[in-house]
Amino acid sequence: MISSIAFIIVAVLGIGLFVWQIRKIARNINMGRDKEISGDVSKRINTLLLVAFGQQKMFKRPLPAVLHLFVYVGFLVINVELIEILIDGTFGTHRVLGFLGPVYSVLMAINEILGLLVIIACVIFLARRNITKVPRLTRGPEMRAWPQMDANVILITEIVLMLALFAFNIADQKLSQLNGVQLAGAFPVTSGLVNLFGSDVQTLKIIAATGWWVHIIGILAFMNYLPSSKHFHIIMSFPNVYYSKLEPKGQFSNVESITHEIKAMLDPSYVVPPAPEGADPQKFGAKDVEDLTWKQLMDSYTCTECGRCTSVCPANITGKLLSPRKIVMDTRDRMEEKGESPLIFAPAHYKEESERVKVTEERTLLRGYVTPEELWACTTCNACVESCPVNINQLSTIMDLRRYLVLEESAAPAALNAMFNNIENNGAPWAFSPSDRFNWADDLFMATKN
Amino acid sequence: MSEKKQIQVPVMADLAARGESPEVLFWVGCAGAFDDRYKNVTRAFVRILEHVGIKYAVLGMEETCTGDPAKRAGNEFLFQMQAMTNIATLDGYGIKTIVTACPHCFNTIKNEYPALGGNYEVIHHSTFLQNLINEGKVKIAGGGEFKGKRITFHDSCYLGRANNIYEAPREVLAALDADLVEMKRSRANGLCCGAGGAQMWKEPEPGNKDINVERAEEAIGTGATIIASACPFCMTMMSDGVKSQNQEDKVKVFDIAELIAQAEGINA
Structure with missing residues (x-):
């Protein structure tokens, strides 16, 4: 009961804080000029599926793409477990989705495998940033102390979250074993490690609870860290890709206020449409x-x-x-x-x-x-x-x-x-006389075959 | 036996005076009209137009800069002035279809003139040549003199990334039956020659190398004896880059139209 109340308070605070931050970011983005980006919804959805969900452009560089895919899929799938965590925490239940039987087992098994892949990917990513120092990740005047630290914080947090999940699973399995209860789920990564924390029930309970709490508080803290971090991309990528430019890349935007000005200059009867409210037309x-x-x-x-x-x-x-x-x-x-x-x-x-x-x-x-x-x-x-x-x-x-x-x-x-x-x-970017523009055609011959 | 024939390049004003209209207007561009090296490309392309017997015309003295360099440099006002002047000229003649050998003119007229009221079918000469070859109008029997020569194609940003035209120039080169080799950075990953964004008209900002040197080294590194391009600015930059490496005797830079005209035996 106490832990349910504690959980609800923590969850509400975490989510509330996140919403508060998101509103700040929305206000920042709305500082920008209005621009209608619409049309061609099917092309936009197609781009969203390929580039955002399908990570198409990541695969120009296969190694980081595969590692990133582990973390990305891990993020998506492990968050299904978040639903269970929320229900368990609120109602004091234990593995409430266990009734799904084989589906639950498969889900837990996939989670554990992905969790392991996430850890492997994050360790390699840390090595690329801190040991091999991949130039694009470490060099340049913009890669100051904060962006470097930010990246490491994210990677280490992800590893800790996964380890907490594993710790919870290990202790949970051992406890079930000691109690002679069949635990719902399959655990391919941790089932071989059930004896890691010994067999003292009290210790195991503390470890299971700690693992669970670290995971859930970790996720809430992580969520609230996002708006300050480059890692915010896990949310923003989707709208940003949806609203991406669909015109050819060579087509630069047209400055309409200038078009009106020139048209008015060329034709005195041209009526310049009023500028939108709040815009600075000059x-x-x-x-x-x-x-x-x-x-x-x-x-x-x-x-x-x-x-x-x-x-x-x-x-x-x-x-x-x-x-x-x-x-x-x-x-x-x-x-x-x-x-x-x-x-x-x-x-x-x-x-x-x-x-x-x-x-x-x-x-x-x-x-x-x-x-x-x-x-x-x-x-x-x-x-x-x-x-x-x-x-x-x-x-x-x-x-x-x-x-x-x-x-x-x-x-x-x-x-x-x-x-x-x-x-x-x-009429030319070079200092040539316009009267010489057609000189290239003088004395122009071609060979014809007879 | 081959004979020399003089070409009278048809000017739009004359056609209009006779009440005629061309199938296609050849937009020469400022480099094509004034740059000594690129005038050769213009002439080669006109020979091809004559050779296939298509009804074409040029604007001659009535053509002015599309405004591309002004727009890329941020001078939207000057760009729009140029664009509206050109649109008035083109619309005055009822022009529907435009072909050009300059990717910058191509991009600007095709993509940026519509917002200012100019709507045309715009074809880059790489696509145009590809069509002529596919239709059998340009044959290049046996590949001509470039058969087996090692050629590498340098992608122009305003043709490639800007407009997704990667295959047309390569298919044109394939007609030469040459040994086509790719640079490591090609197609969507192609490296700019360094001239885009109005850099053509200014000194580079401080750095440790010129972009065209970086690119020329890559092109020379393929072992190609010919660097093919399809853009007047790339042509200048790559030629200078090759010179900076003292390779101008071994490695030549040609436009795809020059190679086709040469292989087809219509240069004079």
Whole structure:
């Protein structure tokens, strides 16, 4: 009875805290500009099934893909057990789903095998981050102390959760054995370890209870850690992939306010439609997070900092400052500095600076976090967008920041201003006379066969 | 025996004056019109158009920049001015179908002009050439002079990732009966030449290497003697990259249209 009440209090607090944090994040994302993303529901669902549920883009790199699949499937399946944990905890029952018989046995067996695979995957992931130091996971100015620690915290927590589950199962089996009761379920991983904790009933009861409580409190704590962590991707991937861009990657967004302006310029009778409520029609491009769309802000809550984008970026490969991952992480940091920060994470912790990134004191995404040098290194090649397993569009944010530099500040590099002038004056990006445009056709011959 | 024939490239204004319309408008692009190296590609492509007897035309002096470099550089205002000017010209002639040898022009007209009222069927020359080969209009009997030569194809970002065209240029090259080799980073994983996003017109930002050098090393590493490209900027960047490695005598950079025109024996 007491443990039921304790459990209910812990569960309600945990879930309540999580909802409170989610609302903060929703408010942050809603700082972004409105943009209607709709249409082609069947294509969106198809993308969701392939890219999010099916992890299609992960398989460009088979080893991490398989290991990640263990953790992902483990996460999905083991959470079925969460239902039982919630019922058992609330009503003081024991393995309430045991009546399912063989189905329950299969479920428990799969859980144990997946639990073991999760532990193996997490150990390898820890080794990749801390021993072999895979470059994309460890290098770059954005991979400061917090993101590194965050990754390790997640991996270690997952291992502890699985071990707690195993401890509970071992003690539970031994207790049933000592009591001569048939325990529901099959336990392929722990059945050989039933004697691990000895046969003292009192000790076993404590271990079983501790294992159970560590698992459930661990899950609630983990859930509340998510909003502060890159690990939030386990939730955000799904909406983010659903709302991913369906147009060709080469199609950049159209700035409609400019279209109206030009049409009005060319045709004085053109009626410019009124700007939507609350929008700042005079501002072109993005200087700060509220100038980006809600989808671009959601992108940064989806990022799990895997670094695939940065590792394929031609600018980054050749030593330029640009790292698409940094732009996405900066967006999140700035959003939480300006808007609301969830429980654990404090943006100040993030703002450790690197030597090469010369940010200013400006409290805006542009210059305060992302420098023009990074933006001007981009070749708009879409390699980052292509590589992202959760369909983040790093390039769209880079382009909106560039637009602000050019349209609001006239701060393009001099060579690009010269190119703009050439287009305006000669109709070509180079300084050629438009009257020479057709010279290529002079004295043009071909061979014909007779 | 082969003979030399002079080509009078048909200009849209003349066709319109005669009340005629072309099957396809060839959008030459600024590089195709002004860049000395890429003018060869334009000429090769025109020879192919003449060779297959398709009714085509160019805008000639009426063509202006699509606005792609302005848009990628963030100058949306200039881009839209260019786009609307071009749309007015194209619509004035009732143009329906456009072919171009530049992936940047291709991407911009195909994907970004519709939002500004310009709707056309836009074909990149790789797809166009692939169709000509499939239809048997370009035959290249026996593969021509590139038979057995080792060729590697460099994917243009604005053709590949931007528009998912990976196979068309490769199928065109397959008609040459050459030894096609792939770089490690190819198709969707292809490495940019370094010119996109208006980088063509500026110096690279500080780093430890130029992107085109990185890519040229990879291409040379395949042992290919020909790097095939399908984009004017890739052409420039790859050529410079090969020069930086002092390999320009051994490794040549050609556009797929040049290879086809050469193999078909219609260059003069």
